[in-house]
Amino acid sequence: MLGLEKLFGGDDTNALKMDEPHPESLLDTGAQDVIGKPLDRIDGPLKVAGRATYAAEYDLDNVAYGFLVGSTVGKGKVVDLHAEIAKAVPGVIDVITDYKTFLRNPGQGGETKSPTQGVESVDYWGEPVAIVVGESYEAARDGAYRLQQAIDFETKEGRYNLDAYRDEAKTPPPGVIPPDYKQGDVEKALAEAAVTLDATYDTPSQNSAAMELHASIASWDEDGRLTIHGAYQMPSSDRQQLADALGLSKDKVRIIARYVGGGFGSKLGIAPESVAAAVAAKTLGRPVKAVMARQQVFDATVRRSDTEQRVRLGADADGRITAIAHETLGSNLPGEGFFEPTGASTHFVYPGENRLITHRVVELDRLLSGSMRAPGEAVGMLATESAMDELADKIGMDPIELRRRNEPEQDPQKQVPFSTRQVVPALDKGAELFGWDKRKGVAEDRRGEWFHGLGVATAARSNVLQPSAAKVTIDGQGRAIVETDMTDIGTGTYTILAQITAEILGLPIEVVTVHLGDTDAPPGAGSGGSWGAGSSGSSVYLACEALRKQVADKMGVAAETMTMKDGRVIADNRSVPLAELVGDGMSATGEIKPGKQEKETTQASYGAHFVEVAVNAVTGEVRVVRMLGVFAGGRILNEKTARSQCIGGMVFGIGGALTEEIVHDPRNGRVANRDLAEYHVPANADVPQIEVHFLPERDVHANPIHAKGLGELGISGAGAAIANAIHNAVGVRVRSFPITLDKLLDGLPPV
Amino acid sequence: MRSFTYARADTAEQAVRDNDADGCVFIAGGTNLLDLMKLQVETPEKLVDISRLPLAEIEEREDGGLTIGALVPNSDLAADRRVIEKYEVLSRALLAGASGQLRNKASTGGNLLQRTRCYYFYDLASPCNKREPGTGCSAMGGFNRVLAVLGTSEHCIATHPSDMAVAMRALDATVVTLKKDGDKRRISIHDFYRLPGDTPHIETVLEPGELITHVELPAPVEGARHVYRKVRDRASYAFALVSVAGVVTVEDGRIAHAALAFGGLGPMPWRDDAVEAALVGQAPSDAAFGAAADALFRDAQGYGHNDFKIPLARRTLIATLRELTAE
Incomplete structure (x- = not known):
């Protein structure tokens, strides 16, 4: 993953490696009383007024427009490009390709090497093989479509179906988790168990479907330095991917990504338009803006892998789990190391002496699979949390009670303590707020044409701390400026970093300015894996802590005895305006990096999902009536943006359970439903009343701000709660996601 | 572009x-x-x-019918008091389609002429007889979940995506046009669309350059109950898997008038006399409803992924008929 950058920024660097717990936090002793408050996003007015500049919106002088040309075979080779076809279109400047340099596929998050390069041989349908550059977007697009029809491809036999090649599945190299884990004797334990469950679930490929299309504007300066205005989640490592792809040192690449219109994993690594734009800009000697069309985002960025998951559970007569097996299958392009870590949460959520968690990958000639919001948990918990519901059914036990009886005292594999864990409190609080006691038996709540049902699931998502750096400056007027190349992909980063700064330095939030998304600033963690707030927030914390010491020195007091509030410094019976103490200004850099704490404790955010659905007895249409989530993710830095994160995750859960599915054409792997009319994310009418409640928590093992990830917690388990509610409503257990109405029809009563 | x-x-x-x-x-x-x-x-x-032509009015005729200008936006038509009161099925169908923004822009005439949402029609790199005659149909061996089970040919299994047009068929609308030579024509909506046959790229009987100026609705059926039921994959902004437009009257315990049109099943908004013949004169009953469904699907053909549409539409039709004839 992300390598720690060299020390960066001002002379005063405050570095912390999380080797020890960090019980004291300045956020608990700050006097400004701004941390945790549900403040509006400080970038909100810019966004609603259209003044937040997204990647494609920069207007550079003399810019040319590039449009990618995708392959029209699933596997093969470019024989003849026929560039003249596109060049004949008025307004087209050139057709540019570089078979060796262009990206075959996007990069994975945190990688510092180039993604796989080379596009003369085609490995999936839609692989970009060239870019047409024009004086206008329309001319470039016209040229690209005409060219696409004219290219001669040699077609080779490809592999497009997971089912057909399951026997050739391979064990992937270790990823965020090892591919295999074994403990005890699962087969024996299952044979001896009083109750067992053996069920196989499948989930389809999915697309992140971020609102903002992937886009890069490439421009080169006279010194051979490349600047990319782009849509990226992790500029620090993305610049290294770009530099490696283009044969540059990383200092020769600058990424600017101040506002990002959603990523959900799809912008963790660089995408094919970036290198194509850079090569084209170099060739033409002018900036090139390349924006992928929505269809190209579906064709050639990154998908969540389809999965097949066999879950076996063994329990004693009281429901205590003795064996867990979670054997999973995913797919990816040949030669790619990434595998969907489907069993990620299976490692620690439930106990059981005997454990088997495996991952296999089938190599297919379909677009890259990679991380999409909550890689692992999002699809893995669809299966495991459905399985828990099925097990509860078999035992005849309330599913909450089953989970209560399987609350482990410590990590069941590593035998280390959980840093914090509030699954049972979340289940209890949710049950009370939701009215779980009113749940009826299977198919017992029919209201006219609609069956109603309630479902529950546990939420869990691993917490990750990433190396992150930030510089904070107090200027001569006593205002604070935060600088890091961390991003805000709609999450609220701008706002929470300002709140942390304001709390520690005792400033009104209005005088804190946050600059994000520019690799000329210290390298931040980037946005991914729910680590953004905890990691970049901690780096800002450390910078502010150092500034407090500098201010205390100026004041001639010990920092611990000093209060900072409303722009004043109070200590030693004095109250002095901050601006008077700082002279021309002062700055400090904070650096956080992970340490022994992540091994000595198991860190995750937890919660519980409650769902009521209505299922139409005639048509099988499913409508989510209400959802309620109770979550514990350490300190809540901003209750409003945190709530939005959780709601967004829960909406993703609706999509995963009911609507979202990339369909690959069985003949060529092509994505058949490649726009937002046919790839169904939940529309407003699909999203019901959603309630989010937070449990108070501090995690002193996670980081100095005591906050953990929330961005992916809301999705983890949410879809299973829907599936479980559907079962409660109509008595049909669908193990193939999404649960579209055709899968329910056979189980409905006759009309 | x-x-x-x-x-x-x-x-x-x-x-x-x-x-x-x-x-x-x-x-x-x-x-x-x-x-x-x-x-x-x-x-x-x-x-x-043609967006500035003076064709955005809805007028009542002396015969009790409505004449709808071709440029009346879908949202205006759906909200028209006369439409809501006398042609409820039309208002409901319109509101079941697209999104608020689209309905504000989309016109009455244009809605009739929507092209299919077949996945392969939209992709230049996939053979499609509708887009490029003679190249073949990619949907048959490919992904065809949303496509047709009625009225298909070996050349095309596309569906017509409109909701409005389904209601128009149930209401026996007439399409009024102006031809290039200046002649006006009145075309029954039942004759307006063509089956794909071996020319799936030709979808209507309109001649080149012929302009739809109005859509006429006959006087409403007295005492009729109207239902538009749309079944789809999400609660809004999705094309119909199946839809049923029904206009039915019951007199003296027997079905006196039945007009039933279907969306999501065929290459055109679908209506079949045999379905209505199975109902008119019958007392409302599950047997009669089942017979109507049998008539509808006597020649139905699924193509794999869309097989479910046949049982789904059958169930939807029966439930809709119950709603239309409930006391």
Whole structure:
């Protein structure tokens, strides 16, 4: 993953490696009383007024427009490009390709090497093989479509179906988790168990479907330095991917990504338009803006892998789990190391002496699979949390009670303590707020044409701390400026970093300015894996802590005895305006990096999902009536943006359970439903009343701000709660996601 | 999008005059055409903009019917008091389609002429007889979940995506046009659409350059109950898997009038006399409803992924008939 950058920024660097717990936090002793408050996003007015500049919106002088040309075979080779076809279109400047340099596929998050390069041989349908550059977007697009029809491809036999090649599945190299884990004797334990469950679930490929299309504007300066205005989640490592792809040192690449219109994993690594734009800009000697069309985002960025998951559970007569097996299958392009870590949460959520968690990958000639919001948990918990519901059914036990009886005292594999864990409190609080006691038996709540049902699931998502750096400056007027190349992909980063700064330095939030998304600033963690707030927030914390010491020195007091509030410094019976103490200004850099704490404790955010659905007895249409989530993710830095994160995750859960599915054409792997009319994310009418409640928590093992990830917690388990509610409503257990109405029809009563 | 020339017409007569060559297309709301042009599925050489023609009125006729200008936006038509009161099925169908923004732009005439949402029609790299005659049908061996089970041919299994047109069929609408030679024509909606056969690219009986100016609705059926039921994959902004438009009267315990049209099942908004023949004169009963469904699907053919549409539509039809005939 992300390598720690060299020390960066001002002379005063405050570095912390999380080797020890960090019980004291300045956020608990700050006097400004701004941390945790549900403040509006400080970038909100810019966004609603259209003044937040997204990647494609920069207007550079003399810019040319590039449009990618995708392959029209699933596997093969470019024989003849026929560039003249596109060049004949008025307004087209050139057709540019570089078979060796262009990206075959996007990069994975945190990688510092180039993604796989080379596009003369085609490995999936839609692989970009060239870019047409024009004086206008329309001319470039016209040229690209005409060219696409004219290219001669040699077609080779490809592999497009997971089912057909399951026997050739391979064990992937270790990823965020090892591919295999074994403990005890699962087969024996299952044979001896009083109750067992053996069920196989499948989930389809999915697309992140971020609102903002992937886009890069490439421009080169006279010194051979490349600047990319782009849509990226992790500029620090993305610049290294770009530099490696283009044969540059990383200092020769600058990424600017101040506002990002959603990523959900799809912008963790660089995408094919970036290198194509850079090569084209170099060739033409002018900036090139390349924006992928929505269809190209579906064709050639990154998908969540389809999965097949066999879950076996063994329990004693009281429901205590003795064996867990979670054997999973995913797919990816040949030669790619990434595998969907489907069993990620299976490692620690439930106990059981005997454990088997495996991952296999089938190599297919379909677009890259990679991380999409909550890689692992999002699809893995669809299966495991459905399985828990099925097990509860078999035992005849309330599913909450089953989970209560399987609350482990410590990590069941590593035998280390959980840093914090509030699954049972979340289940209890949710049950009370939701009215779980009113749940009826299977198919017992029919209201006219609609069956109603309630479902529950546990939420869990691993917490990750990433190396992150930030510089904070107090200027001569006593205002604070935060600088890091961390991003805000709609999450609220701008706002929470300002709140942390304001709390520690005792400033009104209005005088804190946050600059994000520019690799000329210290390298931040980037946005991914729910680590953004905890990691970049901690780096800002450390910078502010150092500034407090500098201010205390100026004041001639010990920092611990000093209060900072409303722009004043109070200590030693004095109250002095901050601006008077700082002279021309002062700055400090904070650096956080992970340490022994992540091994000595198991860190995750937890919660519980409650769902009521209505299922139409005639048509099988499913409508989510209400959802309620109770979550514990350490300190809540901003209750409003945190709530939005959780709601967004829960909406993703609706999509995963009911609507979202990339369909690959069985003949060529092509994505058949490649726009937002046919790839169904939940529309407003699909999203019901959603309630989010937070449990108070501090995690002193996670980081100095005591906050953990929330961005992916809301999705983890949410879809299973829907599936479980559907079962409660109509008595049909669908193990193939999404649960579209055709899968329910056979189980409905006759009309 | 390819370059095109553009002419703006102020009168219907001028519009048909301006539509003077092959590759000439009228544009009103553009909610479908512009998407298709961006993807180069449609590549007109000339657009004749009819959006400013004075055809945005809804008028009552002496015979009790309504004459709807071709440019009446879908949202206005859905909200018209006369439509809500006398042609409820039409209002409901309109509101079941698209989104608020699209309905504000989409016109009555244009809605009738929507192109299919077949996945392969939209992709230039996939063979499609509708888009490029003679290249083949990719949907048959490919992914066809949303496609047709009635009225298909070996050349095309596309569905017509409109909700409005389904209601129009149940209401026996008439399409009024102006031809290039200045003649006006009145075409029953039942004769307006063509089955795909071996020419799936020709979807209606309109001649080149013929302009829809109005849609006429006959006087409403007295005492009829109206239902539009749309079944789809999400609660809004999705095309129908199956939809049923029903206009039914029951007199003295027997079905006196039944008009039933279907969306999502065929290459055109579907209506079948045999379905109604199985109902008219019968007392409402599950047996009669089942017979109607049997009639509807006597020649149905699924193509794999869309097989479920047959049982789904059967169930939906029966439930809709119950609702239409409930005491």
